[in-house]
Amino acid sequence: MNASSPLLQRIKLERHAVARNAVIATVTLNRPALRNAFDDIAIVELTGAFRALSEDPQVRVVVLAAQGPAFCAGADLGYMQRMAGFSDAQNRADAMGLATMLNTIYSCSKPVIARVQGDAYAGGMGLVAAADIAIAAEGAQFCLSEARLGLLPATIAPYVIRAIGERAARRYFVSAERFDAAEALRLGLVHQLCPAETLDAVVDTIARAIAANGPQAVVECKQLVREIGGRAIDTDLLFDTAERIARVRGSDEGKAGIASFLGKYSPPWTAGE
Known part of the structure; x- marks a missing residue:
């Protein structure tokens, strides 16, 4: 469209x-x-x-x-x-x-x-x-x-x-x-x-x-609020949140974002700005 x-x-x-x-x-x-x-x-x-x-x-x-x-x-x-x-x-x-x-x-x-x-x-x-x-x-x-x-x-x-x-x-x-x-x-x-x-x-x-933010991270952030809001803070929630951040840290986008921050250069998803 x-x-x-x-x-x-x-x-x-x-x-x-x-x-x-x-x-x-x-x-x-x-x-x-x-x-x-x-x-x-x-x-x-x-x-x-x-x-x-x-x-x-x-x-x-x-x-x-x-x-x-x-x-x-x-x-x-x-x-x-x-x-x-x-x-x-x-x-x-x-x-x-x-x-x-x-x-x-x-x-x-x-x-x-x-x-x-x-x-x-x-x-x-x-x-x-x-x-x-x-x-x-x-x-x-x-x-x-x-x-x-x-x-x-x-x-x-x-x-x-x-x-x-x-x-x-x-x-x-x-x-x-x-x-x-x-x-x-x-x-x-x-x-x-x-x-x-x-x-x-x-x-x-x-x-x-x-x-300007990591596109997949933004998607995950929106999903995080929708799925975590209102839940009891219990062991299941702790495991859930830990699994989410561990998975994103190990993703290509997560690795590229950390590398660009430490190397003081723009992340790949802002290329062409």
Whole structure:
């Protein structure tokens, strides 16, 4: 896939080279007139894009961005109208498609940075929570608005609860209150706020910092957090962590990284910068 592909109707996919055989990929929600609300087509495209990027050895990091003033307003009205006529089986299949899309972003082997330039509501907030890193413009607003429509944020719940904690989720799931970027930062939904005019520079700095690291080490680091977080610190965990670092130390990348550090030269994965 690429940005000019006629197969992409709802998103853009761009790749920017940062070193030899190394790129930063950007997936951009591209329905600004509809506040980047998603439908079944967008869900399929996002799922396919993140699966492909996860498996692409050249991709070091993925930026999830959006065109226009809003990041993502959740599901679009036309899509919701069609859903109202779905059978139970159709509703279950459609919901599973959304759940799969969110999990594909969350479990992408490459770090995902959400570039949140504007409002993120409902499923849009799920996209932010599924990313590994979220940087937001100071004017962005957030809302888990599902309860206003007699619905619930079920498919996004695993990621939002992990991001903001159960206590905050209890409030915002049931109240459907809007909250600002400062509150999103306090809750841990986003990692950093910045003026809108510096958002691209901040995201690019973080993406390039990730791309300068050992590519396999970055993949392993992301997996480490996902698999170790929340586990009891017991003998099994000690053996697990020891096995992980021993395996990586003995890998070609680990050996090359240590040699370049001791020899005071650039590691091979930054060649061409």
